Amino acid sequence: MSPATITSAVLDVVDDWSQPLLTHYDHASGERTELSAATLGNWAAKSANFFVDELGLGAGDEILVDLPEHWQTAAILLGAWWAGTRVHLSDVDHGSLQAVVTSADRIDHHGDVDEVLVASLDPFAMGVRDLPAGITDFATAVRVHGDQYRPGPAPTGPVLDDATTDEVVRDAAAAAGAGISAGARVVTTRGWHTAADVTANLLAPLIAGASLVTVAHADDTRLDALAATERATVVLR
Template sequence: MPQTPAGILSTMRSVSPSSPRLVWHGQDGRIELSGRVFDNWVAKSSNLLVDELDATETSRIALDLPPHWKSLALAFACWQVGALVVLPEEAGSPPDADIVLSSRPDPGTAPSGQLVCVALGSLALGWDGPLPRGAVDFAAEVRSHGDVYQGRSVDGDAPLLRAGGRTLLARDLLDSVTLPADPGDTDGRTLLLEPGAGLERALAAALAVWAQGGVLVLVEDGLPVTDRLLTGERVTGRLGTA
C-alpha cells in the first residue's frame, strides 16, 4: 500500500489509471480527474517548478491557496521535486518562502521569493487581472510543460509540510485522518471531505484516501452538499473538517 506521495503517484500511473481519483465540485462546475490526469497535472507542475522557478529539495514553497483540485496537484508537485510545503499562519498572509503560490485576487509581492499567481478556474487559460511585476502566471505557463517528470525519486521520509509551527512527515498526515469504517472492508471507496476544511486537512485526506485506493470528493466552501451530489458520486463516507 502506498504511504508516500511518490508511492501514491506510482500507483495512480500503474493501477487502473483511467479510474477517477479526485472529483471537484465548484462554482464553475464539476471536474473529475483520473489517476493518469492527476499525475499529468502533477508532472507538468513539477516541471514548471524546476525549469522556471529553480525549485530543489531545499526549497520552501508556500501554498497560499484554498482546498481545490489545483492545490492538491501543486502540493504533490512540490513533494515530487522534494520541496517543503509551507502553509500561511493566517489567511491572506503568505509566509516567508522561496516560492509563493497564491490565488488571492491581489496577491501583492512575495515576501522574499518568487510569486506564482494561480487562477483557480478549471478552464482558466491565464490570470484574471494585472499580473504583479515579475510574477509567473501558472495557468498560462503550466500546459507547455511535459506530462512526465524525469527527476529522481525523493526520500519517502522527507518532511512534507510546515503548518502551525509543526513540520510533518507523510505518516503524521496519515495518522491525523481516521477514515470512516467500511462495511464492505474493501478498497476503492469514495469519500467526501466536508466543505470548510482547511488545506492541511485536505492534503491529509488526499493522502489517506489515495493510500487505500479510494476516490476523494472535494466541494468548494459555500456550495451545498445535496443528496443528489452524494448519490451521483456514490459517496460511501464523509470526512469532517477537522
C-alpha cells in the same frame, strides 16, 4: 517499503489510470471538474517540472501554497512534493520561502517573496490576465512543461510543515482508518487549510486507494443528491 514522496504514495496505489481520482465541485460557482488519475498525474508532473526546471527548486527548498480547496491546489501540492520541496499551508516567515503559490486576490499578502505564482483556479486552468509585473501566471507557465516526471532523490527532511514523508503517510493512513479503503468513493466538504487538514481530508482517501469528490462552498441541501449522483460510499461533512 516507504514511499519516496507523498506523491508516490498517492499514485502508486492507482489501479486504473483512466478512472476518476479527483472530482471537484464548487456550489458557489457551479464548477464540476473530474480528473482521472492520469490527468491529475500529468498536472502534478507539469507542476514538478516547472518547480525544478524553471525555479531550480528541490529538496530543502520551501514553498507556501496559499490556496483554497480546488483541483489545481491538489495538483500543485503533488507537484511540489514530487519536486522534493517542503510545503507550508499557513503563513510562515517569508524569509525562508523560495516561492509562494496563491490566488490573484492575495498577491499583496506575499509581496516580499522572490517568486510569487498565481493559480487561476479556473475549471479549465485558463490563465490570469493583467497580473502585476514580476508575478507569474502559474497555469500558463506549467502548460509548456512535460506531463511525465522522473523524481530525484527522496527528501529526508520535512515535506509538509514539520512532518516528513513517512510521518504524513502514516498520519494519512490513520485518518483513513477502517472507514475508507481502496475502491471507496468519498464525498467530502472538509477543508484543506492546514497541514492536518490536507493530511486527513485530501491525502487520507487518496493514499487509501479511494477516489475523492471534494465540494467547496457546499450547500447542505444538495449534498445528498450529489452523493447519490457520484455513487459515493462515504460522505464526510
